[in-house]
Amino acid sequence: MNILDLDCGNTRLKWRLMREGELRQSGAVDNTGCCTSMLRQIADVLCDQPARCRMSSVRAQEINEVIETTVFDIWDIKVERPVKREYLGGVRLIGVDPAMYGEDRWLGLLAARAVIPARPLVVVDSGTALTLDVIDAEGGFKGGLIVPGISLMLKSMADNADRLLIPEQRHFRRGLGLKTVEAMQFGVASMAAALIEKEYEFLGEGAAVVMGGGDATVLAELVTIPVLHLPDLVFEGLAIALP
Numbered sequence: 001m002n003i004l005d006l007d008c009g010n011t012r013l014k015w016r017l018m019r020e021g022e023l024r025q026s027g028a029v030d031n032t033g034c035c036t037s038m039l040r041q042i043a044d045v046l047c048d049q050p051a052r053c054r055m056s057s058v059r060a061q062e063i064n065e066v067i068e069t070t071v072f073d074i075w076d077i078k079v080e081r082p083v084k085r086e087y088l089g090g091v092r093l094i095g096v097d098p099a100m101y102g103e104d105r106w107l108g109l110l111a112a113r114a115v116i117p118a119r120p121l122v123v124v125d126s127g128t129a130l131t132l133d134v135i136d137a138e139g140g141f142k143g144g145l146i147v148p149g150i151s152l153m154l155k156s157m158a159d160n161a162d163r164l165l166i167p168e169q170r171h172f173r174r175g176l177g178l179k180t181v182e183a184m185q186f187g188v189a190s191m192a193a194a195l196i197e198k199e200y201e202f203l204g205e206g207a208a209v210v211m212g213g214g215d216a217t218v219l220a221e222l223v224t225i226p227v228l229h230l231p232d233l234v235f236e237g238l239a240i241a242l243p
């Protein structure tokens, strides 16, 4: 059976086509424009008709409804959405309002815990926003942090300072920059990396860091601590929440 998975973020919509647990196709489309045309773009390249569609989304309800209608129009299937549960897959949501808590964050916890059970975890998802979520060795949610992602930090500087422009080429490093674009990029990358290292150190012995999201490749290289890079954090969580 072919399953179309959608990870609808604030910047990009990531998709993949699975068949009996095997990846067949994947891609990403810009998610800032019209959702109908974005789904038609996916339909144009999809090699097979999906029999199911699972979606994680952090977009507004109206947008999700348009996506659901369009998926039904194109493939004649109903979009399945994960429902946050207080306890699932060894992860216990404690002290959060499940209705408010981002479903990408929850799915990230499920995916990370499935790979590294029984250890305290810092789960980092670095997209438009960079989120860090912590669970203890028993899988109990301890809380999280939400900060701007590295592209958003660059954009907000460029939007608010006349002499700061969005760098044309992506180049991230720890250390000091000489040129303006380096100072900006090394600055935001160092901020993100240092925050991840700090939370890891705070958890102490036995903890692990799991990273996913669009900027995880960059950040995993820059941090000075061991990290497990799981590029498909949200998709893996989606498969756990909606088997």
Ligand SMILES: Nc1ncnc2c1ncn2[C@@H]1O[C@H](COP(=O)(O)OP(=O)(O)OP(=O)(O)O)[C@@H](O)[C@H]1O
Residues within 6 Å of the ligand: 008, 009, 010, 011, 012, 013, 031, 058, 104, 126, 127, 128, 129, 149, 150, 151, 152, 212, 213, 214, 215
């Ligand atoms: N090819 C690419 N196109 C766009 N962004 C990319 C690309 N490669 C890496 N990125 C980085 O990934 C980030 C987007 O990450 P990602 O796609 O995980 O999240 P998103 O679509 O913004 O959604 P969300 O954060 O809401 O899950 C961008 O801010 C950018 O810095």
Ligand SMILES: CC(C)(CO)[C@@H](O)C(=O)NCCC(=O)O
Residues within 6 Å of the ligand: 010, 058, 100, 101, 102, 103, 104, 105, 127, 129, 131, 146
């Ligand atoms: C924080 C983001 C934007 C990260 O994608 C998303 O998880 C979200 O919109 N969350 C809702 C608020 C919350 O998680 O508490």
Ligand SMILES: [K+]
Residues within 6 Å of the ligand: 157, 158, 159, 160, 161, 162, 163, 164, 165
């Ligand atoms: K500017």
